[in-house]
Amino acid sequence: GAVVSQHPSWVICKSGTSVKIECRSLDFQATTMFWYRQFPKQSLMLMATSNEGSKATYEQGVEKDKFLINHASLTLSTLTVTSAHPEDSSFYICSAPQGLSYGYTFGSGTRLTVV
């Protein structure tokens, strides 16, 4: 089946630094990638939708200058958390559409801790 590989699975960084999260589609072309954030014991909240070769579409309330999304190829989408702060600590997960009856294929998620 289709696989989305997400790295790193966890990362700890200092306040003020930037962190890049990668999602690669391994056996299919992902023209669209959805990025979600999930705080503990909460649901997944859509942050943005990236499309290959064009600018990402951000959900209301998500700072596009803080959460940089790049989708430069059909197999790679990246999310960079710039100038990270402790409140950015969260679980970030990407997903790509599959066939109609399978919804999305999700990456394994990245647990970000900012200290």
Next chain:
Amino acid sequence: AQKITQTQPGMFVQEKEAVTLDCTYDTSDQSYGLFWYKQPSSGEMIFLIYQGSYDEQNATEGRYSLNFQKARKSANLVISASQLGDSAMYFCAMREGPNNFNKFYFGSGTKLNVKP
């Protein structure tokens, strides 16, 4: 209004018994898809089952079945013969429209605990 509502924050079930996780949805679209995902403590999202709005029969996948009541806009997940490994968070989700590139709406989730 919430697109997806899961009213059970937590559920307990005895091993080998069946359990129903509730989900109601709100949409004015005629074409939509309903999904259930399982999220264990590791965080990965595992696809369980899908129901299309035009599907007349309830979807089934092994021990999972979806009780689809279109008029009531409900899509409850039934897990039969619960196993300890079923302990996890369960999310109901909806995709509006026929296009799979439309975004999903997720419910708040239900944490299921299976007791031995």
